[in-house]
Amino acid sequence: MSDTFAIGELGRATDTKVETVRYYERIGLLSQPRRTSGNYRAYDRGHLNRLSFIRRSRDLGFSLDQVRALLDLADQRDRPCEAVDEIARGHLAAVERKIADLEALRDELRGMVRQCGHGAVRDCRIIEALSPGDALAAAPG
Amino acid sequence: MSDTFAIGELGRATDTKVETVRYYERIGLLSQPRRTSGNYRAYDRGHLNRLSFIRRSRDLGFSLDQVRALLDLADQRDRPCEAVDEIARGHLAAVERKIADLEALRDELRGMVRQCGHGAVRDCRIIEALSPGDALAAAPG
DNA sequence: CTTGACCCTGTAGTTGCTACAGGGTCCATA
DNA sequence: TATGGACCCTGTAGCAACTACAGGGTCAAG
Numbered sequence A, B: 001m002s003d004t005f006a007i008g009e010l011g012r013a014t015d016t017k018v019e020t021v022r023y024y025e026r027i028g029l030l031s032q033p034r035r036t037s038g039n040y041r042a043y044d045r046g047h048l049n050r051l052s053f054i055r056r057s058r059d060l061g062f063s064l065d066q067v068r069a070l071l072d073l074a075d076q077r078d079r080p081c082e083a084v085d086e087i088a089r090g091h092l093a094a095v096e097r098k099i100a101d102l103e104a105l106r107d108e109l110r111g112m113v114r115q116c117g118h119g120a121v122r123d124c125r126i127i128e129a130l131s132p133g134d135a136l137a138a139a140p141g
Numbered sequence C: 001c002t003t004g005a006c007c008c009t010g011t012a013g014t015t016g017c018t019a020c021a022g023g024g025t026c027c028a029t030a
Numbered sequence D: 001t002a003t004g005g006a007c008c009c010t011g012t013a014g015c016a017a018c019t020a021c022a023g024g025g026t027c028a029a030g
Helices: A007-014 A018-026 A045-059 A064-075 A082-115 A125-130 B007-014 B018-026 B045-059 B064-075 B082-115 B125-130
Strands: none
Touching: A007 A018, A007 A045, A018 A045, A045 A064, A045 B125, A064 A082, A064 B125, A082 A125, A082 B082, A082 B125, A125 B045, A125 B064, A125 B082, B007 B018, B007 B045, B018 B045, B045 B064, B064 B082, B082 B125
C-alpha cells in the first residue's frame, strides 16, 4: 500500500491546491520531499501531518509567519509551551479587535441602508453619508 | 487662502499617504490634477471632496471597485439610487458573514487558549488542537 | 548658496495564494 | 506500439491595496 503520496493526493487529503503545496515548499514551510525517478514529489505521512497542521492553523486565521513559529515550537517538545500560548492569545486578541471593528462598521452600514429613501441619487442618504460633510462645507474662505 | 493644495497637504487633510494618493490617480480613481510650473500636482477642492469620499468608503470596508461604482453613481444625480443601495446592502451582508466567521474562529481560539496547561510543548493542548487527529492516527495500514 | 522639506517617476516589495505557459511522465487502452 | 488523458514539472505573472524605496528635481528660508 502506498505510504507515499503524489502531490495531488496530498492536496486532496488536506484540501489544498497543488500550487499551494508547492508554494509552501518554496517558502520553506513544508520540507522538500524526495523525488521519484521521474522527478515527481513523493510525500510521506510526516508531510501529510505537517501540511494538515498548517492548513488547520491557516483556517484558524494564523498568518504564515505565526504558523512557522508554531511549527518550530511544536518540534521542541520539551520546552515550555508559553510561546505557543502567547501566539494563540495574540491572535485571539487580534480576532477580537477585528470583530469589534467590523461590528462598528456593520452598525454604520445598517444605519445608512436603513435611511435610504430609494429616491434619486441627489437625495441618497448613503451617498450623503459618504460625502465630506461639515468639516469641508464650513471651511472658512 | 490657498484654494489649491500640494499632494502632501491633500494627504494630511484626508489622512492618506502621498503614495496612496498617487496610486489612486494611477488606477484612475482620482482624476489628474493640473500641474504647477515645477511639475507639482495642484489639487482643488473638488479633488479634496472626492478623496474624502474615497477614504470614507474605504474606511467602511468598500473595495476599490465598489468605491469606483459609488463614485460613478454619485455623479449621476438624477438616476434612482437603487444601485447605491444594492452595493451598500451587498457589502453589509459580506460584513455580517465575516463577523459570523470570525466569531466562530474566536470561540475555537478561546477554547484552545483556555485549555492550555502551561506545561511542556509535548502536552500542549494548543498544539494538539492544531495537529491532525483521529483521521490520520486511525488511518488503516 | 546651501540645507532641508517637499515633490517627481518608476519599480519592487508585501500576503497568501492562484493561474497560466510550455513542457515531461505515466498508465491504460486500442 | 501508439496515443490519449490525467497527472506532474519549472518558472513567471497576476490579484488587492497599498507601501517603500532609489535616484533624482523644486523651492523657500537663512
